[in-house]
Amino acid sequence: LRLCSTRGALDGVNKPVIDRVIRVDHAGEFGANRIYAGQMAVLGRSTAGPIIQQMWNQEKDHLKKFNELMVAYRVRPTVLLPFWNVAGFVLGAGTALLGKKGAMACTVAVEESISDHYNSQIRTLMQEDPEKYKELLQVIKQFRDDEREHHDIGLEHDAEAAPAYSILKTAIQLGCKAAIFLSERI
Numbered sequence: 001l002r003l004c005s006t007r008g009a010l011d012g013v014n015k016p017v018i019d020r021v022i023r024v025d026h027a028g029e030f031g032a033n034r035i036y037a038g039q040m041a042v043l044g045r046s047t048a049g050p051i052i053q054q055m056w057n058q059e060k061d062h063l064k065k066f067n068e069l070m071v072a073y074r075v076r077p078t079v080l081l082p083f084w085n086v087a088g089f090v091l092g093a094g095t096a097l098l099g100k101k102g103a104m105a106c107t108v109a110v111e112e113s114i115s116d117h118y119n120s121q122i123r124t125l126m127q128e129d130p131e132k133y134k135e136l137l138q139v140i141k142q143f144r145d146d147e148r149e150h151h152d153i154g155l156e157h158d159a160e161a162a163p164a165y166s167i168l169k170t171a172i173q174l175g176c177k178a179a180i181f182l183s184e185r186i
Contacts, residue, residue: 020184022075026066027183031088032059038092039103048100055150062143078183105162107154109169111147113176118144
């Protein structure tokens with residue numbers, strides 16, 4: 001029953017490019033879900049809980065969509081998902097232990113990295129064939145806009161006042177770059 005719909009999704013696509021895009025985006029949304037789960041474990045009952053939950057709910061929708069796209073385009077997930085499961089939760093909980101500002105600093109760092117990454121993917125798909133990748137481009141653009149919104153929410157909630165903000169942000173963003181590089185390939 002699914003073969004007709006997946007065959008249509010695969011017609012004429014640059015399979016290596018699509019595999020990398022969907023695999024890494026799925027991994028990123030999976031990791032984001034684990035980060036917010038870690039933040040909620042620490043701050044869920046605080047005044048920051050509702051705003052973290054709101055962002056997490058959007059990330060859950062993103063992950064659901066990438067789960068669907070993985071099936072439609074027949075993309076295998078990264079083998080690193082078990083590692084991202086633990087690392088994401090530890091990052092979320094660890095920064096939340098610094099308080100609301102620490103959690104928001106994590107959000108700013110991660111969401112800035114992800115929105116930049118999504119912009120890079122948009123450029124790649126536009127160069128490939130904007131019409132052929134129209135649906136995927138719409139998804140990535142919408143999710144990029146959501147990530148930018150999360151970034152701005154983090155700034156509005158005093159992320160820059162977190163202890164050692166610039167060091168924390170730089171370290172998290174280096175981790176994001178490494179995670180992106182590895183998840184695209186493994």
